[in-house]
Amino acid sequence: MLLIQELKEAFGPDSIRTGSDIPMRNRADASGAASVCPLALILPRTTQEVSLALALANAHGCPVVPQGGMTGLVGGATPGAGELALSLERMNGVEEVDVVSGTITALAGTPLQVVQDAAEAAGFLLGIDLGARGTCTIGGNVATNAGGNQVLRYGMTRANLRGIEAVLADGRIVRSMNKMMKNNTGYDWTQLLVGSEGTLGIVTRVTLALHPRPPVIASALVKVTDTEAALALLRDLGRRLPGGLMVFEAMWDEFYSIATGKMGLAAPLEADKSVFLLIEAAEAGDAALQEVLGECLAAGAILDAVISQSEATRRRLWALRESVYEHARYFPPAVGFDISIPLDRIAAAVQALRTRIASAFPDAAWVVFGHLADSNLHVNIMAEPAGPATRKTAESVVYGVVSDFGGSVSAEHGIGRAKVPFLHLSRSAPELGLMAEIKTMMDPKGILSPGRIFKAP
Numbered sequence: 050m051l052l053i054q055e056l057k058e059a060f061g062p063d064s065i066r067t068g069s070d071i072p073m074r075n076r077a078d079a080s081g082a083a084s085v086c087p088l089a090l091i092l093p094r095t096t097q098e099v100s101l102a103l104a105l106a107n108a109h110g111c112p113v114v115p116q117g118g119m120t121g122l123v124g125g126a127t128p129g130a131g132e133l134a135l136s137l138e139r140m141n142g143v144e145e146v147d148v149v150s151g152t153i154t155a156l157a158g159t160p161l162q163v164v165q166d167a168a169e170a171a172g173f174l175l176g177i178d179l180g181a182r183g184t185c186t187i188g189g190n191v192a193t194n195a196g197g198n199q200v201l202r203y204g205m206t207r208a209n210l211r212g213i214e215a216v217l218a219d220g221r222i223v224r225s226m227n228k229m230m231k232n233n234t235g236y237d238w239t240q241l242l243v244g245s246e247g248t249l250g251i252v253t254r255v256t257l258a259l260h261p262r263p264p265v266i267a268s269a270l271v272k273v274t275d276t277e278a279a280l281a282l283l284r285d286l287g288r289r290l291p292g293g294l295m296v297f298e299a300m301w302d303e304f305y306s307i308a309t310g311k312m313g314l315a316a317p318l319e320a321d322k323s324v325f326l327l328i329e330a331a332e333a334g335d336a337a338l339q340e341v342l343g344e345c346l347a348a349g350a351i352l353d354a355v356i357s358q359s360e361a362t363r364r365r366l367w368a369l370r371e372s373v374y375e376h377a378r379y380f381p382p383a384v385g386f387d388i389s390i391p392l393d394r395i396a397a398a399v400q401a402l403r404t405r406i407a408s409a410f411p412d413a414a415w416v417v418f419g420h421l422a423d424s425n426l427h428v429n430i431m432a433e434p435a436g437p438a439t440r441k442t443a444e445s446v447v448y449g450v451v452s453d454f455g456g457s458v459s460a461e462h463g464i465g466r467a468k469v470p471f472l473h474l475s476r477s478a479p480e481l482g483l484m485a486e487i488k489t490m491m492d493p494k495g496i497l498s499p500g501r502i503f504k505a506p
């Protein structure tokens with residue numbers, strides 16, 4: 050094919066792979082979507098090479114899908130058969146930590162954890178953290194507007210972005226490596242790329258705001274009677290803890306029972322029909338958190354609590370929350386959901402979810418958990434037989450609740466391919482029309498990640 054020949058001539062064979070030379074990891078993301086061998090894999094080393102690749106692909110009208118760490122959960126980075134996959138894996142490295150501006154600049158293919166470590170080594174904290182930190186890339190985090198564990202205090206990736214460099218569909222390089230907190234100079238096009246999932250441009254470099262590293266972080270596992278009690282505690286702790294809450298993760302009882310039962314993790318609190326909360330507070334020491342939780346216990350606002358007294362106990366508490374990543378070893382493949390529901394309706398929505406899932410899947414294991422303070426619920430249904438019929442029933446149950454309670458079909462994972470049929474449940478026709486116009490304006494030939502977010506034309 051002429052395009053592949055042109056790419057090989059421009060880049061050399063080491064940077065353009067085809068057929069069996071394309072590693073398995075570039076054929077599917079973490080969504081469980083079937084692996085697909087792309088037309089070719091492009092491995093650029095510089096922004097100029099990304100630009101050259103897109104200019105050639107655009108001239109030939111050939112679709113391109115950018116790839117980061119391939120940890121996405123909605124099939125966005127999984128290539129299509131006739132598509133070029135462009136992996137940012139060689140564009141890896143922290144370029145600058147600016148301690149005066151409080152910013153960090155890194156190439157898009159840098160793993161999140163590497164960026165976190167560099168921030169920490171300079172005495173700062175990166176406000177972005179998620180379970181896939183070791184593998185996901187900072188460019189992928191920007192492209193998906195990743196959320197994660199500290200959104201309550203630092204916001205989603207969007208809120209942490211200061212500057213960006215990207216390559217547009219026709220190969221043009223656009224750059225605003227802004228470090229300033231204030232910069233109101235016309236439209237903020239940089240924010241358009243955040244959460245665009247590779248459909249508007251390829252992110253090549255980012256500058257992120259850094260935060261002062263809290264001198265202490267206190268952690269606790271808390272048990273409350275129900276979702277309403279969890280929300281009341283959220284409000285109360287937000288008011289009473291100096292420095293405020295950083296983490297407020299909820300595990301409803303099915304989740305906690307699986308972790309401490311079938312999976313055999315130590316149970317710091319007895320498993321029963323309660324809601325279990327993993328809480329972290331910045332700047333409040335263990336003693337301050339203990340005092341506030343002691344008062345909550347005395348007032349009957351919580352049922353029980355353990356405060357972590359060491360890094361080892363803190364890790365054990367997190368192991369409970371992150372046990373979900375090991376469910377595949379114990380259960381059939383999960384149909385997973387990432388939804389959000391307004392906080393004032395979330396308690397009723399959780400109740401509806403649990404009742405409707407139990408009724409639709411009486412013999413299956415399922416769990417509800419998530420970043421409760423961010424209105425974000427994750428639901429995993431592990432039913433047999435795994436396949437399209439089970440998926441369809443699960444989607445109708447969960448998205449039925451989303452519709453009934455005015456929620457969103459994607460809280461933090463994006464739309465990718467998996468959620469294209471459901472986008473209209475969360476966005477009105479005028480909004481969808483505006484999105485389509487932006488897409489056409491920025492990528493007139495539709496070469497960037499076709500079939501993601503929108504139906505393929």
Ligand SMILES: Cc1cc2nc3c(=O)[nH]c(=O)nc-3n(C[C@H](O)[C@H](O)[C@H](O)COP(=O)(O)OP(=O)(O)OC[C@H]3O[C@@H](n4cnc5c(N)ncnc54)[C@H](O)[C@@H]3O)c2cc1C
Pocket residue numbers: 078079114115116117118119120121122124125126137157158178179180181184185186187188189190191192193194195196197198246247248250251252253374461462465498501
């Ligand atoms: C164990 C686990 C835990 C997770 N926890 C969370 C969580 O708490 N919160 C959360 O939000 N997500 C979570 N995720 C999902 C995933 O990690 C995030 O979506 C992450 O931001 C994806 O980064 P990535 O580099 O792996 O991107 P990829 O999976 O490679 O790509 C994701 C999307 O972004 C596009 N893309 C990638 N790089 C670029 C680029 N440089 N320019 C333009 N487009 C690009 C791709 O085309 C694709 O559409 C989790 C996933 C796993 C496996």
